[in-house]
Amino acid sequence: MREQYCDILIVGGGLGGVAAALAAVRMGRRVILTEETDWLGGQLTSQAVPPDEHPWIERFGCTATYRKLRDTIRAYYRRGYPLTEQARATENLNPGQGHVSRLCHEPRVAVAALDELLAPYRANRQLQVLLRHRPVAAETDGDRVTAVRLLDTGTGHELTASAPYVLDATELGELLELAGVEHVMGAESRADTGELHALEGPAQPLDQQSFTYCFALDHRPGEDHTIDRPETYGFWRGYEPDFWPAPLLSWVQVAPETLVRYEKNIFEPDKDFDLWRFRRILHKPLLAEGFAASDITLVNWQQVDYWLGPLTGVDDAERDRHLAAAKQLSLSFLYWMQTEAPNYQGGTGYPGLRLRTDVTDTADGLAKYPYIRESRRIRADFTVTEQHVGVAARGALLGSEEFRDSVGIGSYRIDLHPSTGSGSGPRQYLDVESWPFQIPLGALLPVRVENLLPAGKNIGTTHITNGCYRLHPVEWNIGEAVGALAAYCLDTGSAPRQVHTDPVKLDEYQKLLTDLGIELSWPREVRTQKKYN
Structure with a gap:
């Protein structure tokens, strides 16, 4: 069996995984990025979902690299497509003119844009991308993940990859299960979270979004x-x-x-x-x-x-x-x-x-991978609940909770599609208002494991708050913040939990994020608005 070593191993090549890789290589680190399908990009590409975004996206409310991705997609159309002169001159070109987003585009164009962003770091060998590789096992030593075994689904061969930091950017939080990382599935009980829209009665782990x-x-x-x-x-x-x-x-x-x-x-x-x-x-x-x-x-x-x-x-x-x-x-x-x-x-x-x-790019015409709305979620040092972001749940309070440890921002409704239920049949939609919110660092830290970090929809949210933290620009922001955190810890000899608890290290890390182009708070005039598209 082949073995490979790097500074940061990122398992899962969706938006969070790609953003994490970009942050880490920009900070000089050697990265292995794996992906189960043959396309990077996750929900934007292999799942074939144009981006769900908030109404301020053209001006603020995303990271600089996410904005560069959007610009690269538009440039691809301007370079290669026979657009009308009016379309070519449109500053915020929307190739599909779809209702759901200000940028609706073909999946393979996003694949090309992501490849363009990553190309320099693949050329200088900082970044190795392993497509068609699926995690099948993880090795641990106490509170650390030491290696991940990956199956090449094209050849049937296996590879063991190891690194000081391992990022789980899989669509379903696969490494949490494989490495025995404490995690939650499905719907929590109101008795556990106190959330206005949580389930009455016991938690239902198999009650998961469609x-x-x-x-x-x-x-x-x-x-x-x-x-x-x-x-x-x-x-x-x-x-x-x-x-x-x-x-x-x-x-x-x-x-x-x-x-x-x-x-x-x-x-x-x-x-x-x-x-x-x-x-x-x-x-x-x-x-x-x-x-x-x-x-x-x-x-x-x-x-x-x-x-x-x-x-x-x-x-x-x-x-x-x-x-x-x-x-x-x-x-x-x-x-x-x-x-x-x-x-x-x-x-x-x-x-x-x-x-x-x-x-x-499939024989049956369906997306390469199903559109995943809900993942396994870490049991985190801090869990974002409806009381932190929900308009109704916060009552007379204007705006979402302000987090001193913010690593980014996002905005979307608490949008839960029908879920699988718990033996009594499927459960219907939940769609309620939320305030523009921040992403707290505490929600990115597993309660026990020291060197595995979540880089997608597997962070410390609940079944309810996953409904607004699961969208394209938020997943990208999570991944970028986590990639930068792993690189920062390697640079300084710190542990992620030390960065969270030490005010000096936290300030230094947040300044690094700001320098990378990550916005940590909403403008005052926006944080109490409830617009979504």
Whole structure:
């Protein structure tokens, strides 16, 4: 078995992992970055989800490197695509003109942008990227993780990597399980957290947010691109959850706050909501006339959320069964749209909807990896609860809790998609207001283990607060702060917990973050606002 050594080992190549790697190599450290798929970027690329961002993103509210990523994506379109002159001159170009974000784009463009950001450090050998490598075991010595065993899924060979610091940037917090790091899964009890919207009764570890296999479509009227009928289409065609006011395979969407149905045909836009435009990633009118035959849109809609079982806390066979069922759900919704969906002409079906396998770079047309909303989470020195960030939970207090140990900022609603429930069936949406918030260093420190740090959605949040800390720019900020922390500790001989408890070291570390371009607090005029997109 091969063995490799570096200063910082980052397992997981999603946004948090890439940001952690960038921070560490910028501070002169040698890094190994591993990724289970063949694309870096996680939810932005292999999961095919355009970025969910807050309304101030073009001016402030993200790190300098996240802003550089956004600029690099836009520059890619300006360099390589036949944009109209008006589109090319648009300062804040949005290639898809999607509703969900001010920057909706194709996944592979983000892959290219991330590669561009990392390229200099791969060239000088500071950074080694191992694609198609999945963690299968971890070695520990007391309160330290000494090595991680990785499986090359392409060759079947294994590699053991070791480093003074190991960062878990996996989508599901895989290293927490493998290394025996104390962690939480699913929904906590209100008795444990005191949260306004937490579960009554005991905690439910298997009550986890739904996940989704996203896919991309274009539309070719007059052509027939109908896929084969999925094996379990009959089940999904008849499935109607108790909390859903119609069959799941329908045009019906649910307003989470009130669970009131609203229905809109895919090609009948209005000023408030239109499925086709919601996550559209390429808009035909922005391109030279005749270049593109259609828009491209990304399907990550309520109808393809899978909530019939969790991915963590179950054995491999059950996990794989849920993954397969989630794929069947996504394909069944596509088949329904192509064959049975009421269309705007009064008939049924849109056979011209074409699955864009090239956009996701997969044979089945689905994303390389499911869109993960909830991970295992460390038991942390400090846990962010709803009382720290929720508008209703904070009552008369204006703004979120201010943390002296802030390592970054973010903003999003507490947005929980339906969860798997706990034996009595799925649990419905939770969507409530939160204030723009900070990321406390204490939430990045495991209660016991000294040299493993979380670099994604696996930080010290709860099931509730994960709903606002799980989005693209926040995950990037978490990863960047953790990568810088590991490098700082190596430079100074400090331990992460010392940085947290020693005011002098904390000030020095926070100054380092500021120098790297990480914002630690919101402008005063923003911190008590409740805008989200």
